[in-house]
Amino acid sequence: MSAAPVSSRLPVFPWDKLVPYKSTAAAHPDGVVDLSVGTPVDPVPELIRRALVSAADSPGYPTVWGTEALRDALTGWAGRRLGAAGLEHANVLPVVGSKELVAWLPTQLGLGAGDKVAHPRLAYPTYEVGARLCGAEPVAYDDPTELDPSGLRLLWLNSPSNPTGRVLSREELTRTVAWAREHGVLVFSDECYLELGWEAEPVSVLHPDVCGGTYEGIVAVHSLSKRSNLAGYRAAFVLGDAAVLGELLQIRKHGGMMIPAPVQAATVAALGDDTHVAEQRARYARRRTVLRAALEGHGFRVEHSEAGLYLWATRDEPCWETVAHLARLGILVAPGDFYGPAGDRFVRIAVTATDERVDAAVERLAKAVSA
Numbered sequence: 001m002s003a004a005p006v007s008s009r010l011p012v013f014p015w016d017k018l019v020p021y022k023s024t025a026a027a028h029p030d031g032v033v034d035l036s037v038g039t040p041v042d043p044v045p046e047l048i049r050r051a052l053v054s055a056a057d058s059p060g061y062p063t064v065w066g067t068e069a070l071r072d073a074l075t076g077w078a079g080r081r082l083g084a085a086g087l088e089h090a091n092v093l094p095v096v097g098s099k100e101l102v103a104w105l106p107t108q109l110g111l112g113a114g115d116k117v118a119h120p121r122l123a124y125p126t127y128e129v130g131a132r133l134c135g136a137e138p139v140a141y142d143d144p145t146e147l148d149p150s151g152l153r154l155l156w157l158n159s160p161s162n163p164t165g166r167v168l169s170r171e172e173l174t175r176t177v178a179w180a181r182e183h184g185v186l187v188f189s190d191e192c193y194l195e196l197g198w199e200a201e202p203v204s205v206l207h208p209d210v211c212g213g214t215y216e217g218i219v220a221v222h223s224l225s226k227r228s229n230l231a232g233y234r235a236a237f238v239l240g241d242a243a244v245l246g247e248l249l250q251i252r253k254h255g256g257m258m259i260p261a262p263v264q265a266a267t268v269a270a271l272g273d274d275t276h277v278a279e280q281r282a283r284y285a286r287r288r289t290v291l292r293a294a295l296e297g298h299g300f301r302v303e304h305s306e307a308g309l310y311l312w313a314t315r316d317e318p319c320w321e322t323v324a325h326l327a328r329l330g331i332l333v334a335p336g337d338f339y340g341p342a343g344d345r346f347v348r349i350a351v352t353a354t355d356e357r358v359d360a361a362v363e364r365l366a367k368a369v370s371a
Contacts, residue, residue, distance in 0.1 A: 115134075173205055
């Protein structure tokens, strides 16, 4: 008898469940306002596109570790933006988008049956998927320091959180890092929304106040998808423990997991410019402000959401009822139970639609209240 397919270990792909609601929303006379997925919609900044085009004549294979210029850009940005001191090239590694890294990290770390991978109770589903792909056991937590450390090999942190937008304080991060080091647990901190703090200032796990000036046992994950509109480029990177990243580098060399040379050049340009990040933040801030006010006027309560690109909202009813209600208004959102059973009375609402579509959603929410 043949072995069970690997896909049998995985949950049903959640977004397939949203298809009928998308059809309902798309039937609105003025079209769908899709706030379900946090995909960038604004143009790629011109200086990044120029860098990509300038490097288009790249006939040779790129390296997995990236160019020296890319590694310089990574260490320089992390020092300037994260406060990470003393990073060297051994402390950085580019990856082919952060989702790829999250999904395959437990496998590349050699985890398997008998090992545990911990993630927040409300979380990006790929943390669980990564554990299941290698046969490890996913474990959800509210407070990581209350976990049983036996068999726990990998601890995922996520601040700012997807989906809730919650930001872990400096004290919470410091306490968690100390606990993980005490128990020999490797910490990977997903910080892809760190540059999008609104009502809180997110702190990296690499900040000296958190890590104590050493990167032993900790790695931070970052992406250019959100802050630079580069989701289509698959440009991300990890920074931290040189021993861990050195091991991943060797494995990824064998797997040919390399960022295309033009994307590496574009990444250098993106990390060297803060102006486009501020401009994009301003776009998201405006959309977030008007959408939040419209949702609250419509009877929603927004919780957390102090950072990131989502509003975590509830009408105190099962999440699929909320999804259906908004779909009838032509607005598509993500049900909270996509991110764990604890989200079953919430929806996640992205602020990544265009100004025109966000304004359409605001108008529909207001009309429904007055009707």
